[in-house]
Amino acid sequence: MKKPKLRELGEAVKALLRGPATIKFPAEPYVPPDSFRGKPKYYVDDCIGCKACAEVCPSQCIEVVDDTAADPPVRRLAVHYGACIFCGQCELYCTTEKGIRLSTEFDLTTFNRAECLEPVEKELVLCEVCGAVIGCRDHLLWVAERIGAKRYANPTLILLADGELGLVGEQTPRDPSRPLSRSDTMRVLCPTCRRATVLREVWGP
Numbered sequence: 001m002k003k004p005k006l007r008e009l010g011e012a013v014k015a016l017l018r019g020p021a022t023i024k025f026p027a028e029p030y031v032p033p034d035s036f037r038g039k040p041k042y043y044v045d046d047c048i049g050c051k052a053c054a055e056v057c058p059s060q061c062i063e064v065v066d067d068t069a070a071d072p073p074v075r076r077l078a079v080h081y082g083a084c085i086f087c088g089q090c091e092l093y094c095t096t097e098k099g100i101r102l103s104t105e106f107d108l109t110t111f112n113r114a115e116c117l118e119p120v121e122k123e124l125v126l127c128e129v130c131g132a133v134i135g136c137r138d139h140l141l142w143v144a145e146r147i148g149a150k151r152y153a154n155p156t157l158i159l160l161a162d163g164e165l166g167l168v169g170e171q172t173p174r175d176p177s178r179p180l181s182r183s184d185t186m187r188v189l190c191p192t193c194r195r196a197t198v199l200r201e202v203w204g205p
Ligand code: SF4
Pocket: 042, 046, 047, 048, 049, 050, 051, 052, 053, 054, 077, 093, 094, 095, 096, 097, 098, 099, 100
């Protein structure tokens, strides 16, 4: 029989002194390291509802539903973490860098996959003329803050950002039977309706 090498003997003695490397979970609680990639969690104050996380999710487990009939209209995002592969792409590419983060939560066992939902809800801004989705209010305000004075080139951003500061009052509701006119340029409009308003103003009906 070959004699054991000294290095292996040393390892065996160390392992004996260290005790077992395995853990006793679930009999004893386990605290994973901070870098552990567990259940993704939304942070409602830092999420702006831009849905970039859903666009980059490789398993397409982030559902986005725009409910324009709700009052106020809302965008609902939900991670179906039963189909999540915990890759961290949503966290990596989050526009604000802190709207969604992978937590250290790992014990996600359930009998009902429909329960595996991590939702967030953000208010939507709709075009005053056609009702098309322009974006989430928080997203538009985030853009307005980032671009500073340049927002004064876009009436939608002016109305939202200055409205937030209390500098713009309530808009008079638009009479839908009236054709688009110059006064409509100072309304919250989608790009298509803004273009139609400007063209009508410049070229006529
Ligand atoms: S802010 Fe981040 S978490 Fe929120 S929708 Fe955008 S990418 Fe997703």
